[in-house]
Amino acid sequence: xxxxxxxxxxxxxxxxxxxxxxxxxxxxxxxxxxxxxxxxxxxxxxxxxxxxxxxxxxxxxxxxxxxxxxxxxxxxxxxxxxxxxxxxxxxxxxxxxxxxxxxxxxxxxxxxxxx
Amino acid sequence: xxxxxxxxxxxxxxxxxxxxxxxxxxxxxxxxxxxxxxxxxxxxxxxxxxxxxxxxxxxxxxxxxxxxxxxxxxxxxxxxxxxxxxxxxxxxxxxxxxxxxxxxxxxxxxxxxx
Numbered sequence: 001x002x003x004x005x006x007x008x009x010x011x012x013x014x015x016x017x018x019x020x021x022x023x024x025x026x027x028x029x030x031x032x033x034x035x036x037x038x039x040x041x042x043x044x045x046x047x048x049x050x051x052x053x054x055x056x057x058x059x060x061x062x063x064x065x066x067x068x069x070x071x072x073x074x075x076x077x078x079x080x081x082x083x084x085x086x087x088x089x090x091x092x093x094x095x096x097x098x099x100x101x102x103x104x105x106x107x108x109x110x111x112x113x114x115x
Numbered sequence: 116x117x118x119x120x121x122x123x124x125x126x127x128x129x130x131x132x133x134x135x136x137x138x139x140x141x142x143x144x145x146x147x148x149x150x151x152x153x154x155x156x157x158x159x160x161x162x163x164x165x166x167x168x169x170x171x172x173x174x175x176x177x178x179x180x181x182x183x184x185x186x187x188x189x190x191x192x193x194x195x196x197x198x199x200x201x202x203x204x205x206x207x208x209x210x211x212x213x214x215x216x217x218x219x220x221x222x223x224x225x226x227x228x229x
Contacts, residue, residue, distance in 0.1 A: 031215055040123070042202050042219030043159065056213040091158060095215060104217065106158035 004107035012113045013082045021077045021110045025094030035091040082114045121220030136188045136223045138203030147206035193227045
């Protein structure tokens with residue numbers, strides 16, 4: 001079956017540009033997570049949705065980062081006025097229900113390079 | 116201090132070798148533990164959960180020591196296809212934690228050579 005998909009797979013942005021990254025979770029999955037993975041590091045949590053509700057955004061590094069999931073399915077992570085330190089792979093994961101018993105399935109990620 | 120600490124390696128071992136990875140975690144309220152595998156430029160994928168009594172899946176054995184807040188992964192009879200980065204992952208379940216939020220170590224890189 002279809003897994004988590006993300007688009008674009010690669011994005012090059014000039015410093016100061018706005019970008020929007022899309023995540024299509026597995027159909028029926030209630031929980032959706034965004035993670036940021038810098039080179040040589042493990043993924044770091046950014047934000048969490050349960051259906052359309054954003055229950056935790058404590059990992060967003062600044063107010064330039066904004067995420068939404070208006071209909072409880074597709075999610076978009078937006079970064080305004082991109083900076084070089086935003087260069088990373090942005091991973092989206094979904095799970096059937098939020099909770100420790102449920103495996104998170106990751107998308108292939110969007111590799112963002114800010115020049 | 117990071118929630119999960121891991122030796123980044125790299126570990127370079129010949130085929131057939133046994134290799135062990137370790138990690139430590141800081142939140143004693145953590146209840147769920149995992150090892151994920153990440154191939155180069157790919158997404159992380161669940162390798163196995165780690166249970167209190169220890170568990171085995173084929174050539175892979177995971178152990179948990181709650182008293183020391185220490186998790187290990189043992190790979191026996193290494194194959195070329197085991198070459199990847201292995202991520203130690205913790206899911207705290209104390210009151211202040213988001214259910215399902217995962218904390219990753221930085222990963223340990225393994226290369227198995229012929």
